Amino acid sequence: MDYKETLLMPKTKFPMRGNLPNKEPVRRKEWEEADLYQKGQQRTEGRPLFILHDGPPYANGDLHIGHALNKILKDFITRYKSMAGYHAPYVPGWDTHGLPIETALTKKKKVDRKKLTIAEFRQKCAEYAMKQVDNQREQFIELGVRGDWDNPYLTLTKDYEAAQIRVFGEMAKKGYIYKGLKPVYWSPSSESALAEAEIEYHDKRSPSIYVAFDVTDGKGLLDGGEKFVIWTTTPWTIPANLGINLHPEFDYVVVQVNDEKFVVAEELLSAVAEELDWENPEVVKTFKGKEADRIVTKHPFYDRDSLIMLGEHVTTDAGTGCVHTAPGHGEDDFYVSREYGIEALCPVDEKGVFTDEAPGYEGMFYDTANKAITEKLEEVGALLKLKFITHSYPHDWRTKKPTIFRATSQWFASIKDFRQDILDEIKRINWYPNWGETRLYNMVRDREDWCISRQRTWGVPIPVFYGEDNQPIITDETIEHVSTLFAEHGSNIWFEWDAKELLPEGFTSEHSPNGKFSKEVDIMDVWFDSGSSHEAVLVGRDDHRRPADVYLEGSDQYRGWFNSSLSTAVAVTGKAPYENIISHGFTLDGDGRKMSKSLGNVIQPSKVLKQLGADILRLWVSSVDYQADVRISDDILKQVSETYRKIRNTFRFMLANIADFDPAKNRVQDADLEEVDRYMLHRLQNVITSVKESYDNYEFSPIYHQIHNFCAVDLSSFYLDFAKDILYIEAADNHRRRSIQTVYYDILTSLVQLLTPIIPHTAEEVWEYIPGTEAEYVQLTDIPEPKTVFENKDALEKWDHFMKVRDDVLKALEEARNEKVIGKSLEAKITIVAKDAQTKAVLEQIPYLHQLLIVSEADVAENVEGASEYRYVHVKVEKHPGEKCERCWVASETVGDDPDHPELCTRCADIVKEHYTTA
Template sequence: MCADVTADYSNTVFLPETDFPMRAGLPAREPDWLARWEKIGVYDRLREKALADARTPFTLHDGPPYANGHLHIGHALNKILKDMVVRSQQMMGKDARYVPGWDCHGLPIEWKIEEQYRAKGLNKDDVDVVAFRQECRKFAEGWIDVQRSEFKRLGVTGKWEKPYLTMDYHAEAVIADEFMKFVTNGSLYQGSKPVMWSPVEKTALAEAEIEYHDHTSHTVWVRFPVVALDQINNPAVLSLQTGNEDRGELLNSLGKASIVIWTTTPWTIPQNRAVSYSPSISYGMYKVDSVEENSTAKVGEVLLMSDALMEGIAKASRCSLTRLCGVGHLDGVTLAHPYRGIEGGAGEWDYDVPLLPGEHVTDDAGTGFVHTAPSHGDDDYQMGLKFQLPMTYNVEADGSYRADLPLFGGQFIINAEGKEGAANVSNIKALHAQGALLAKGKVKHSYPHSWRSKAPVIYRNTPQWFVAIDKPLDDGMSTYGDTIRTRALNSINQLVTWTPIAGRNRLHSMIEARPDWVLSRQRAWGVPLTCFTKVGAKPTDADFILRNQDVNARIKEAFEAEGADVWYVQGFKEKVLHGIVDPSRYNQVFDVLDVWFDSGSTHAFVLRDREDGSADGIADLYLEGTDQHRGWFHSSMLQACGTKGRAPYRGVLTHGFTLDEKGMKMSKSIGNTVAPEEVIKEYGADILRLWVAQSDYTVDLRIGKEILKGVADSYRRLRNTMRFLLGNLAGFTEAEKVAHADMPELEQWVLHRLAELDAEVRAGYARYDFQGVFQKLFTFATTDLSAIYFDIRKDCLYCDPADSQRRRAARTVLDIVFHRLTTWLAPVLVFTMEEVWLCRFPGEQSSVHLIDMPETPAEWMQPSLGLKWDEIRRARRMVTAGLEVERTNKVIGSSLEAAPIVYAAPDLARVLRSVDFAEICITSGIEIKSNELAPMSAYRPLNVVNDLQVDFKHADGEKCQRCWRILPDVGSHKHPGTCQRCNDALG
């Protein structure tokens, strides 16, 4: 009997039904979900739920961004990562707290206000300091509101209505109180040493405020004449080459020789106090034999230099040199300053310059002798301490020489615009006039710049306030050591988990080698160094700093009530010291704290003091970019080790920087920046979040138009998966569910995969491996589900009777998959998973973000079943490949036109016969035979185990007009043109 080809059964098929649109329209729709979450109070409801359930707290402490501009893509990366951490921890059963914060003090904000003043022709120093600080506060408040809105637009959850601000009165009081703990424990001291100084900003800078750029510097080779040889009779001074030289004549030459130094900072020559050498370097005494045109070398003069560097010096000075002999035991040599006796010098430089041994001297570059100015470099300063060299104070805060310095007074090294002043060239000319300039040139090298003004900085000796990190502290917190450095290193090694582990090594090496912490800044906007110094006392005196707990308590109380501005109000010193000490005997310090001390103290007024902080004042995680090893991770570690005795965090996660698609650093001048606002406008925030999840954040991340297109394609495929689930779950009820034991093997295999994934997803989220989690979920959704399970079960879902066991089992599994995918993906695709959830569970108070990841029954995990279905899937791929050959050759159009013979090895054949392999391969029939019977014409896939061949056969029978399978029984039933299954479904 032939099928009735005119029959139309389209209305009898259970096609997917859903309002979930194929096109996301995220840019337009996401703001509505944000408003909805705020209206129903999702974040606060989660806190209430956590309290009721007595959940284990998880606290991610926010590293505060500066409140001074719109967000860039790096901000987006950082906040999205934090949000994925918080949401995933919450949905895995924790009480995941996130209090966003802002850094409100310091140069970034003060600099903006100064720029406004300069544009109006005003001078900041002429304005009342309290009024100026109020302008800074107002500026910060404005940008906090802007950035808060921009952060929330990214879908970031948190206590946005009550963030922490370092300029809040309580925060300022705590910062001052934390500083005063260093005053009390004796680790604070005032010292005079070289620090990185910005002439443009007129303040000392921390290492974290420095960035390195290529810079072209002047270079000079300078003669320092020998004026005395204390060890002239020591035979080891000269290393004779043949033994026949006239020792007396050579010693005489040595007494008239010059030692050659090389420097890239000619402006430091007026501050020279010594020349350093290394006892381990081979030095020689050289005679100038000949000179080229324009050389400043003199024929017959004798020069001392490193043997290894002689050729480079000869080339630079355009002369030829002959080695007279080796020179050793140089510590007895005394030199003259190059400016000794200079006209107009007023005797400023008429002093002896000692030649001293220094461990920092190498023969990698230069001359083997190092010009030493203790006021302008750390190595030089250490030499000054060791040998008690005089400090000089020739350079002012604005980068100019002091006005009364002979010859160079008032000249700038770096001027107010960040440009080179006259100082370098003036010194080169003076050296030449003195006959001290052997050679000159220029060199391009990496040089420190202020990351705010972008101007070069200098090393400048100036009185600053320091915390001694190697001084033993008698504060009763010696569990991890008695010095700040020891506590920090022990915390790094014993108390903190590092993601990635390289972060541990980086911070450890920095802490291990770092000098004392410079706390003071010569600025106006910040928390002041709340201390007093005794009039007439020296910094080395025991009573130089006033250490009084009652005074400290008054200061903190005043800051709590009126903020740090009160420090600058006339009469505050008298008020706070009254009745405790004589105010007239003490000076008030007006430097402000390094802003890194502010942010380093946040653990105290956020983690310790807030109800939504941490019970022990320690965060579970700090998460920032890799630059914060020298920034927030570093300062928080030092600060807490001084006041808590240990690190303020148990975990540290670091991410890389953002680059363009070519791997280049983003720059507005190049025009390769990617603004979060533009990405959101075109694609939506979920695409930006998916870019973060797909990327390896442990290295630098690339982003651009082509990359975002790829991300959008991945999103589209995931969205289609979710749409299939929704469409095929229409009308699903609890009564329809089928127990695990009553399910077909295919459904049990899907649940087994869910059990495997559940463990992998939770483990991945626990170690913050968002890329790994997403890759596993994406592969599962697009391969295990869309390409296999959905593909196989579409026939059942569309065509089986509504009450059939197989269809009910399939729908039960779809429901289970729905709950897991939506909650597993919710930390990443916050908007899309909310949309998916509300399509099934609408309601004013409904939200996927109020739901935990479902627990997985142990019975779902069936490893043996998993192995079996690995074999079935492998066989399916080979059958599908064989059918694709026929489709390409236009032998068939659909796999349902085929009923192939599969020739399999005995073990595989048994596996395939235990299931409906035709259903799995989506063919109308399949016959399983021994592979020993396979004809030569059978399809044999290349590069695979040769245990299966496929011989193509057309399906016998007619096409069912309802399910489209080709079966022999079609047309032999009550309903025309149907197979047995469809006829029964129609009743």
């Protein structure tokens, strides 16, 4: 007879190849048609609420790999929480205002703003933003991210803008909002003020100059004729110079160099002398900075004074210790000068072009003027040294162009007024990684004011009116009225209606006795937009609450959304809007380089999805230590794909071997399981415990590695391997066979559930093939809870020790293979001699030893010649003298004993006779 027909070989239609790029879209369409997100929400209704609040990505352009990393991490968390006892709605959001959309319209779409009213242009911005939202939404869904995609939050919606106005109004009510003149980061390329969060640093080549200022009134300390030496990398600010700052406690020296006398900080003398090629400078006088207070010097080329002032901000890190002071172009300069009654001079307009307040340079772009001003300094004999340096310099994060400091009248939120409350909240919050606390704490500790006004069009208007005396009007009544109008009509009405129409009916103010009003033309910083989401979303939606459990964004958001959200929430409520902050690093290429088109090392999510599938990208996200910068490349994705194949093949093997298993009929109760099967069930519980702990701690790479190792080591190399001799050979209802199938079933269902948050497409595919599952979708089930399998620790210790002994035996078999003693391990007969009493006891208690070690015979002896020594045992490997059974492939001396089946061992002959021989 054909003995193959008597074997219970694995059977499954579950495909070996994932074919993810083709199958995933079909599965996602099925999920959409089944409204799986809402089904999941209905299933968990009434459970404790868990809120991961989505930080809104900017609605412009296709997704990059950083977007994918961010959204997939969030999906891991919300999917897990919904399977771990929580009600975890996920509402995605978008940041839809700001300069890039304006720029995209005017440059890419060739929209002529001059031919449109402000309201018309804003309408086009809104339409463009919505198209970008639709594009990005589709791409996020393709990543397998589950959420309320039909009802996202958008910063341009009426309700959102109305909530933002309420946040502004509450801050104004508490006195935190004011308008004032001070230097702020200004982007000539954007023609707008910027907040610190909108600044990034890039290298810039700048002129480095040393300039001499002649003393005209030494105030009795200096004789006159001395020259204070300043150093700057911004020659263009010299026309705005109104003074020089010294540190009150530093020692300063007058040095004689040839026939001239110069003043510098004593600590920097040697460095300055070397830089300016001074030979043997002679110190003729030493004084404290505070002694020089209010000494008068002359501006190098304008007929005006430059006053010596005292400032604690002066350092000896670089320069001369005498700091060039232009209060219109520096924050420290501004504040110190104000104490001396000196008003800021800012001779540069919004485009970065000099005005007539800088005679001789009118109409010049500030950076272009560097050369002309340096030449003027040289002409008048004030230039001591010019060279060029490359240094880190602030740039506009949108346009990537350099910024300047420029004193203008802006709206500010006074962070210092409630700074301590913010710092207290930072201490209370949980941080992942923990250095995030220090990073944000230091940012807030050093922060004074937040410039919240922007000289742009596409954004939420600052809801301030002005009276006839130009005094700003912000009252509870006006704020509430504007908020209500925006909720009904949207913020475009601010640009369509007159001020009178925007004010409450019959509104009067002491600032406008004649009833004439105007309105603010600036809009709010986009960080104020997104930073108000705790009010618009967490409070504004029925299925949310404030504070959220988690905010999760890139590490750049410590200065961005984490910061602005915290500032507005503490200002309004006194509390942070989140309990936990999680940050992730940036995505780099395989060599650790930043991705750029010029290097050709950009990995596009869409390309990965087309070539490998979303689950491979998601598995990559789970494999990396995301809290640091992460690397991705084709080679790295190839490695991840290998891991995926290993996991998938493990699932396929188990599916194939439970094809005839009905959990309702064939399950063996835990207490009746074979001991080795109970041991593997115990190992599974360890995996469940560890994986759940990792999910709870927002750590995903341990999950990736533990499940991969469990599949590769515990299962493939041990449990799945030796079990073939039972699953294929024994009769269908053999107890040992059903015992293994029971544990296979539990391992398979548990692993699929544990991996569902990470690779949901594959998890659902496997789930469809598992017999007897009650839930239609695995994502609508709960993560398994670990259970105690071994009440008796002795049994557990016995099997743990056996696995160590097994390692010794595997080494012996490998060496025998290398020495050509055997080929496959089933050709072997092994004799084992224990080296200690514990090992001996274990070996004597382990049944079916030869099966577990996948050899044809395994004897335990007191002694044997020719054995090799290992850690726990001596092992002798010999080629088995018996013949190979044609059915089980085990070498046995009983092959031929049964006359009806001479090709079989007696074990197989008995099985065939009982179950497969017909009368």
